[in-house]
Amino acid sequence: MRWDDPIQNCRIQDAHKQGLIDYIKVNYPIPFGSNPHGLGIPVLAHTSSNPTCSAEGVNLNIARRIKEAAEEMDSPWIGEHLSWLGTASTGSLGYQINPLFTDEIAAVTAMNVARLKEYYDRPIALELGPIYIRSTGFESEMHFLGSVADDVDAKVILDITHWQIGNRNLGRLTDYGLAAIDPVRIVELHIAGMRLGSDQRFWHDAHDCYRMTKSCR
Amino acid sequence: MRDRTAEKVLRERARKLQALHIRLLFCPITQERWLTEADQVLHDFGLPTKFLDRIPDITTDQFKAESHGRRTLVERSVGKTFPETQQQLNAIQQALTFDDFICSEEFLNPKSGLPHSSGVGLGYENVSKYFFWLRQTMSLKALDCDIELRNKAYTEFATWLINEYKRPHDPFYDDFEGGLYWLQRPGQEKPVILLSDQFVVYTLNDPKTIEQLPQIGLTNLDDVEPPDWPDEPTLL
Numbered sequence: 245m246r247w248d249d250p251i252q253n254c255r256i257q258d259a260h261k262q263g264l265i266d267y268i269k270v271n272y273p274i275p276f277g278s279n280p281h282g283l284g285i286p287v288l289a290h291t292s293s294n295p296t297c298s299a300e301g302v303n304l305n306i307a308r309r310i311k312e313a314a315e316e317m318d319s320p321w322i323g324e325h326l327s328w329l330g331t332a333s334t335g336s337l338g339y340q341i342n343p344l345f346t347d348e349i350a351a352v353t354a355m356n357v358a359r360l361k362e363y364y365d366r367p368i369a370l371e372l373g374p375i376y377i378r379s380t381g382f383e384s385e386m387h388f389l390g391s392v393a394d395d396v397d398a399k400v401i402l403d404i405t406h407w408q409i410g411n412r413n414l415g416r417l418t419d420y421g422l423a424a425i426d427p428v429r430i431v432e433l434h435i436a437g438m439r440l441g442s443d444q445r446f447w448h449d450a451h452d453c454y455r456m457t458k459s460c461r
Numbered sequence: 462m463r464d465r466t467a468e469k470v471l472r473e474r475a476r477k478l479q480a481l482h483i484r485l486l487f488c489p490i491t492q493e494r495w496l497t498e499a500d501q502v503l504h505d506f507g508l509p510t511k512f513l514d515r516i517p518d519i520t521t522d523q524f525k526a527e528s529h530g531r532r533t534l535v536e537r538s539v540g541k542t543f544p545e546t547q548q549q550l551n552a553i554q555q556a557l558t559f560d561d562f563i564c565s566e567e568f569l570n571p572k573s574g575l576p577h578s579s580g581v582g583l584g585y586e587n588v589s590k591y592f593f594w595l596r597q598t599m600s601l602k603a604l605d606c607d608i609e610l611r612n613k614a615y616t617e618f619a620t621w622l623i624n625e626y627k628r629p630h631d632p633f634y635d636d637f638e639g640g641l642y643w644l645q646r647p648g649q650e651k652p653v654i655l656l657s658d659q660f661v662v663y664t665l666n667d668p669k670t671i672e673q674l675p676q677i678g679l680t681n682l683d684d685v686e687p688p689d690w691p692d693e694p695t696l697l
Contacts, residue, residue, distance in 0.1 A: 275579040277629025293581060299476035301695035305582060331480045333695050335571030335584020337487070338534045342527075344482055346515050352475045355468065359696045376527035377517045413523060446526040 246271060246290065246436075246451075250278040260285050269323065269432075273309040281317060288432070289314035290323035293336070294360065296370070297326055297343035297353045300333040302360055311364050321367040321431060323401050324360065326353060326389060339449075340373040345388040346381030354395040361396065369431055371401035374438075374449045375410030385410060386421030393429050400425055403434040409447045472697075474508075478515055481506040485519055486528050487535075488564040492519055535563060539591045542621045546595070546614040553607060557598055567594040574687055576633050578625040583690060592618040593687060602683055604648045612654065615643050615682050619656040622685075626658065633688065636680050643682040655679070 245256060247268045259265045260283070267286040273293060274280060281287065291310050294302045314322050327340035343349045361368045370393055375385050382388040386407070393400050402425065411420050437450035481502070484491045495502050496519070500510050517524055536559055540547060550556045567573040571584020573593055579585075592614065596602065601611040619641040626637040640657040644650070645664070653671045655663040665671050675681065 273579070273581050275629060276631060293585075299472045299479050301697040303582070304694040304696050307696055328479055328483065330571070330584070331476075331483050331569050332571050332584065334582055334693050335574075337483070337569070337587070338531055341483060341486065341531070344478055344515055344517075346478070348471055348475045348478065351471055356696070363696055376523045376530075377521075378523065380515050380517050413526070441526070443526070445522070448530070 287317035289319035295329040321369045345379035358396045369399035374406045387424040390424040399431045400429040401432040405436045578630040580631045641682045
């Protein structure tokens with residue numbers, strides 16, 4: 245279960261007490277004043293705040309906070325998105341922006357991830373966002389992910405929801421792309437909600453539709 | 462790759478592709494130009510014509526869906542914070558549109574906004590970028606500004622700042638303890654509008670009361686600017 249906000253604490257504690265979850269995947273950096281480590285539940289470190297595909301590189305202040313948290317919680321790896329966040333070396337224009345899946349962006353991504361991995365001194369697990377636009381370089385985004393992971397010996401988080409969103413939005417078979425990933429690299433399966441847009445054609449990530457505020461005793 | 466010169470060349474090429482693709486995703490003005498003069502747009506972004514095939518076909522429904530989604534996210538966050546400001550803007554002839562903002566350099570530049578209240582740093586939200594862009598572009602600090610637009614934008618932005626202050630926040634937001642104030646009309650010492658951190662609006666006309674506002678630690682919204690923070694180091 246992913247932890248993004250202290251509003252989830254109560255329900256996560258309930259679920260943990262009932263043996264429904266073994267760990268939480270904390271999305272770093274965490275907001276001021278929050279303390280998911282205090283929940284006493286094992287943590288997998290994750291971040292949506294590093295643009296690993298950016299030509300501008302990765303912000304060291306953000307990376308430092310993720311590294312420190314992963315060390316504190318002894319996370320076996322750190323989850324990273326293959327994404328851009330904007331055109332500058334910091335900040336974010338909104339939700340993860342899929343990069344162009346081309347050779348030059350793959351090369352830049354491999355350099356960024358290799359440096360992050362060295363800096364973290366810890367394995368990295370890579371994942372993709374939901375896809376709408378067909379790749380203009382690699383056969384697909386899954387081939388891009390598989391290639392970068394092989395280049396830098398990274399692990400892979402298979403975001404099943406995002407994978408299926410991509411296949412539906414691009415009119416591909418359900419199992420398309422899986423063969424592009426070395427199965428040995430897959431260490432996490434990520435499942436979240438997906439929803440059909442109001443146009444009744446394109447599918448979207450639906451993390452934001454699931455509010456964890458109810459049923460907390 | 463350990464060859465720093467080769468890496469620099471590669472990153473420069475990737476930087477240009479990244480800049481163009483992101484512009485195309487967000488900015489309808491760039492999209493329109495791309496449809497009629499793609500070669501010229503590539504040239505403007507410092508890219509050779511042979512890179513045309515790196516850029517996706519922007520006429521597909523898939524591209525339109527992603528572009529629409531990205532713009533909508535920004536539009537929602539801004540629209541939710543500035544509903545009356547945007548109504549007022551719509552009422553002004555030849556006023557700015559949302560496209561003007563989303564196609565601006567300020568939208569792309571993290572230093573055009575405030576640090577995110579969560580502490581993640583500069584440029585992680587678009588609300589403050591929008592306010593500073595609007596204040597500058599519509600000259601809301603000038604003597605001859607549209608007073609109604611100024612007061613709606615200032616009230617809505619001050620409300621947002623206080624809301625950010627009220628949750629666990631980056632220390633930058635400590636400045637907004639107590640509330641914010643501003644001259645109703647630039648150049649006229651009174652009345653002064655004060656929005657307290659309890660969301661009560663006061664219209665102040667007593668010069669002695671007005672004089673005390675900065676002394677008790679309240680912030681003049683006309684003085685709030687994006688902080689001039691140094692560039693942050695990157696892992697390059």
